[in-house]
Amino acid sequence: MDASLQSYATLLRRFSDIPDSEWQWFAARLHARTLRKYDYFIRSGEQARFIAFCAEGLFRFYYDTENGNELNKSFCGKGDFVASFHSLLLDSPSRLHIQALEDSELWVISYADYIGLYDRHVCWERLGRRMAERLFIKKEQRERELLLCSAEERYRLFVNENPELHERIPLYHIASYLGITPVALSRIRRRINLG
Structure with missing residues (x-):
């Protein structure tokens, strides 16, 4: 096989x-x-x-x-x-x-x-x-993050839960997923020393 x-x-x-x-x-x-x-x-x-x-x-x-x-x-x-x-x-x-x-x-x-x-x-x-x-658990977790977490918290969760994907996805796509602009994501990354 x-x-x-x-x-x-x-x-x-x-x-x-x-x-x-x-x-x-x-x-x-x-x-x-x-x-x-x-x-x-x-x-x-x-x-x-x-x-x-x-x-x-x-x-x-x-x-x-x-x-x-x-x-x-x-x-x-x-x-x-x-x-x-x-x-x-x-x-x-x-x-x-x-x-x-x-x-x-x-x-x-x-x-x-x-x-x-x-x-x-x-x-x-x-x-x-x-x-x-x-799929339901994943959807509920995503909704919770969007409703209750700050943009920085959402980014940290994304990096922690997707360490292998984080490096493969263009930052502008990650920003869109997080519901923020690429500029805001750049600021967050600088603040937490990721780039």
Whole structure:
């Protein structure tokens, strides 16, 4: 088995005990996809049809504002799932863009095949529930930080929780994610001696 596919199996089995026969059925429906830096997994306005697992690389999830600004919602890297869940769950156009920030490798499955898993074996329902719980916790933590933490506290949390990503993401993207200007981020970094 491909090493990145093996790491995907290992990750999913941390969430649910997936029998080998179920894994083989699932793996047969996966296909590899390569995205180059700045390529899009999905653009706002497109209908999502796939869920992916990031085997290598880095992505940003962002929204466009009416005045043409880009607001970063989140980042994901190796070991994370890549999807426009709003679009998939509501069968509506995506409201966000998902863009590769580095050359990236994905394992992709159609949403139709993914949903079909739930009727095959209880392991897939357990996996889906635990993935949803993980996403909910991440979303709740992000909301808490935006509501209760200062910009400096949000930056420190970002650096501490994402030490490997921090060095790979351009500072203007981090500033957008934190809800501040690049100038404000530069001041914070100088104040805490990071650059």
